Amino acid sequence: MASDPLVDLLRELVEFESPSYSLGVRQVADRMGVELEALGARVRLHEGDHLVAELDGEGEPLLLLGHTDTVWPLGTLASLPFRVEGDRAYGPGTYDMKACLVLLLEAIRLAGPFRRALRVFLTADEEQGSKTARPLLERTATGVAAALVVEPTTQSGDLKTSRKGLGRFRLTVIGKPAHAGNNRADGVSAIEELAHQVLALHALNDATSGLSFNVGVVSGGTSENVVAASAEAQIDVRVRSSADLARAEEALARLEPMLAGARLEISGGWTRPPLERSPGGARLFAKAREHGLALGLDLKESSSGGGSDGNLVGALGVPVLDGLGVEGAGAHAVDEHVLLPSLPLRARLLARLLQDPGL
Numbered sequence: 001m002a003s004d005p006l007v008d009l010l011r012e013l014v015e016f017e018s019p020s021y022s023l024g025v026r027q028v029a030d031r032m033g034v035e036l037e038a039l040g041a042r043v044r045l046h047e048g049d050h051l052v053a054e055l056d057g058e059g060e061p062l063l064l065l066g067h068t069d070t071v072w073p074l075g076t077l078a079s080l081p082f083r084v085e086g087d088r089a090y091g092p093g094t095y096d097m098k099a100c101l102v103l104l105l106e107a108i109r110l111a112g113p114f115r116r117a118l119r120v121f122l123t124a125d126e127e128q129g130s131k132t133a134r135p136l137l138e139r140t141a142t143g144v145a146a147a148l149v150v151e152p153t154t155q156s157g158d159l160k161t162s163r164k165g166l167g168r169f170r171l172t173v174i175g176k177p178a179h180a181g182n183n184r185a186d187g188v189s190a191i192e193e194l195a196h197q198v199l200a201l202h203a204l205n206d207a208t209s210g211l212s213f214n215v216g217v218v219s220g221g222t223s224e225n226v227v228a229a230s231a232e233a234q235i236d237v238r239v240r241s242s243a244d245l246a247r248a249e250e251a252l253a254r255l256e257p258m259l260a261g262a263r264l265e266i267s268g269g270w271t272r273p274p275l276e277r278s279p280g281g282a283r284l285f286a287k288a289r290e291h292g293l294a295l296g297l298d299l300k301e302s303s304s305g306g307g308s309d310g311n312l313v314g315a316l317g318v319p320v321l322d323g324l325g326v327e328g329a330g331a332h333a334v335d336e337h338v339l340l341p342s343l344p345l346r347a348r349l350l351a352r353l354l355q356d357p358g359l
Contacts, residue, residue, distance in 0.1 A: 006102050006106060006343055010343075013093075013102065015077065017072065018069050020125045029050075032105070042055075048132040054118070054119055055118040055120070057117035058116055059145065060143065061117040062117070062118055062359060063141055064150060065123070065149045066104055067124070067127070068124055070127065071096075072092035077092065088339060090336065091336070095326065095328035096331040097150070097152060099326040099328070099343055103150060103343055115351075115355045119144060121141075123137065123309055129272060141316055147313045147314070148321055148324050149308055149323070151308050153325060156302070159301060160310075161321065163322065164274055167236075167271060168237075169235040170233070172264070172265040172266075173194045175190030176229065177227055179225070187227030189227050191220045192228075193231070193258060194220060198233060204251050209240065213237055214236040218231065273315040275322070277303075278319060285321055288321060288353060294352075295345060308322055326339065326342045
């Protein structure tokens with residue numbers, strides 16, 4: 001059976017293991033740079049291994065967003081190798097988002113020279129909140145007509161016009177150490193206090209507004225025979241709207257110790273503002289739906305609880321349409337996979353958007 005060049009390139013990208021801040025991120029960026037240059041792009045790799053490419057065309061440029069890093073640590077391929085089973089390709093980063101990178105290239109190729117001017121930004125640390133990429137990304141977004149984010153679709157194949165904002169906070173509890181056997185009552189257990197605070201934080205979850213708090217990591221204490229002097233919790237906070245940013249911060253600020261003598265300290269902040277549905281994003285979705293119907297796709301509009309670089313660009317007032325990548329499932333999970341028939345089909349959808357003079 002003849003090899004499929006799209007699958008061959010996908011395998012090559014997946015086999016560059018590329019957790020954030022690793023050498024593999026640069027390898028993926030270099031490989032994408034070669035492919036983009038072959039399509040006529042002017043490519044520059046910036047400090048931090050962020051890739052920016054420019055392709056000439058008509059009108060104000062469209063900004064295509066993707067990322068080269070994954071959440072998978074080095075060595076994962078040994079236990080989760082790239083493999084194709086039927087119409088699915090498995091492996092770390094296949095769905096999020098190396099198949100999407102292949103799709104991006106194929107869409108530009110299909111769109112040909114008679115398309116909108118394009119600007120491509122591939123972030124090297126998107127999975128870490130685009131910590132080093134954000135200033136460069138914001139500069140790159142200057143003057144663009146719209147941003148098309150080539151993140152995967154939802155598991156139902158839908159596109160995304162909104163995403164939750166995301167914060168990373170740390171709650172530190174200061175107690176008072178004491179011998180657990182001889183004078184336990186003289187101590188103040190930071191771990192006991194932290195247990196109260198975890199329950200208080202999770203009680204703040206509000207399904208109606210979408211405001212959510214999740215304590216994902218806890219640590220503390222020094223030994224089982226010592227009343228713990230300190231403990232901490234790492235907290236994931238998500239909001240649907242800008243108005244809820246202040247609401248979440250106020251909720252954290254209102255936390256009070258339950259134990260006499262304990263102290264609480266909050267640190268951290270917001271890594272991504274919410275991407276709220278906008279008239280511009282709705283217009284982009286309407287265009288995508290129109291082109292999708294011509295391809296046999298009944299596209300629907302959705303929201304996502306996770307963030308992307310679309311959040312950062314949307315906060316600048318740029319219209320954003322997200323989820324223009326491949327179909328599949330298992331992002332960040334051991335069953336991560338892409339549905340291979342969606343790769344060429346969704347590339348045709350993106351190509352039509354790139355050719356649309358109305359965007």
